[in-house]
Amino acid sequence: MPDQGSGRDVRKAVKEFLGRFVDDPDIFEERPIITAGLLDSLVATQMIDFIEQHCGAPVLDEDLELENFDTLDAIEEFVRRKRATA
């Protein structure tokens, strides 16, 4: 669990993760991550695993909402909330 800072670290780490699968992860500053259909569904599961393992935010069944994962802002907010209650 290397990153435990403010939340900006999460944005950077997730973008770096997404950058493995697309040429320019900055597109996700503008477009949704899951519903835009730019990524294969396997990558979505890998992203959830990544958020759990590298951002210290366990994802439970009630967390699995698009509102928590479809944008970088949402992921940042989700991890911040999770860390606050951990």
Add this chain to the structure above:
Amino acid sequence: MNTVTGRFPVAARDRLRAEAERWERAGAVPRTAVATIARTGALGAMVPAEYGGAPWSHAAYGDANRLLGTVSAAAQSLLTVHGMVCRSLARWGAPAVRADWLPRLAAGVEIGAFALTEEQAGSDVSALTCTARPVPDGWRLTGVKRWISFGMLADVFLVFARTPRGQAAFAVRADDPGLAREPEARTAGFRAAHLARLTLDDCAVPADRLVGRPGFGLAEVAARALTLGRLCVAFGALGVAEACRDATLHTAAQRRRFGRRLGEFQLVQGLIADTEVALEGARALAQRAARALDDGDDWAVAQVLTAKLAASRAARLAADCSAQLHGAEGLAEGSPVERRSQDARVLEIIEGNTQLLQQLIAEQVTARWRAATTGRDA
């Protein structure tokens, strides 16, 4: 959640092997065989202990799939689909469904099946048309699911459908009102796999049967289950390949033509060597993939895809070589050699056909290369 407690006993394999040809002729793995498999603990291997399971490592579960694969690919596919359903419910099922259903699934008292494919949505699951309509007390599901392994025997199904807010997964019971099932026409392979066509006609399920959330049916629930399913198929394919290799070696040692045993011809030795190289290469990949899942490796998904492709190809190569050496006998309908040739063909289609897997593997290894060249996970 995985531990290494479980192991599929060789004695169970031997007992099942004695009956496997009968299942093929009857077109069904019988409930007595399912009970034998349940007694090994394998049906509870993907269920956490708090719900009555005794979790096995992926390596141990893989080996169970391999051993059962040497007996019958149809029987092995029970571990694939039941394991996928158990894992999905354990991870994303509502608390009441987990508490109520998982203990029976873990004990093998009930069987789970995985209902994703439709007539126009096999490889391209994003095209699925089955719908789930929200109503005040839950959902109404409508659509037709095809080629569902163990669908004729299953007590519960994981059904994928489209909601107004994206694709979602649902836990459905075989006796839910509005669900009907009928056997699929006999396929060339997997003849004993209880393949079913499910028709959902405004099938009513309560609200807590939603597994995960809308929008994540494919992007999380199905995709995660398929990674386990592909590992199971990879190990099942190793079992098929082992059985074919053994049949090849037996025939090469026994059958005499032109005054010599077949195994003395160098061209036949080539078939034996090619089989061995494909099988043992695939075994190493499958074992590596299982370990990667057990260790939570970032690239486990890539390793599972690679193992599934290699093992299904190894099974087909081993089956082709074996059929070739058996001559006319290898083509006789109902012979073990013919059965394994047909089953091996199926293994290259289910849980991601070969071409789709090639595409996914290329995507994953490119991502791994990018990660390495940008300095992370190098």
